[in-house]
Amino acid sequence: MITCVVEYVIDPTKIDAFERFGRRWMELVDRHGGTHHGYFLPGEGASDKALALFSFPSLAAYEEYRALFGVHPDFVDADRIRDESGCVLRYERTFMRPLLPGDGVVKR
Template sequence: MPITCFIRYEIDPYQKDAFEEYARNWNEAIPRCGADLIGYYAPHEGSATLAYAAYNVENLAAYEAYRAKLMADPIGQANYAFAKEKRLIRREDRTFLRLVTGTNGGLIR
């Protein structure tokens, strides 16, 4: 059973377009480095500063290996530099959760 990493971002509200570019840049690198990307979510209504991302990894050991690959990946390095240069992310928090029920309402075992 995989675990899901949820990332909660606090972004600069004037950098929403840059955040969307940052998010799209991960489409190739994240899967190549070993995680199953669910998606990135940018502000639409309500808060202009909250954004989210989610991806699955097999376990925490796989997460550590994935992060090391992502840090060494050319697209990953460029995207981290892009975010730093633009100063678009004010804060990010990660939490790891496991799926308990599915969309069919059944219990996941």
């Protein structure tokens, strides 16, 4: 399993647009072979940071999903929310391998 962590710097005055953008991408990840773990939005403290976490069974499965960017109409529409609203100022994507409760635990 591979988990993608996306760190966003957002425009806090456009949080409603960012939420629309996030809801749309959660649907697309889940529909195209991944599991979306949600978006984590500003609560207290810094008001311009947000995170998204989603997983795919493998890097190859993620690459199949990524091949739809800019091509599949639903992906284009989702990006349009971000582009037209200006809710995302920048983002950085990192791939991680999760260590989950119970992974590698030997039961006695």
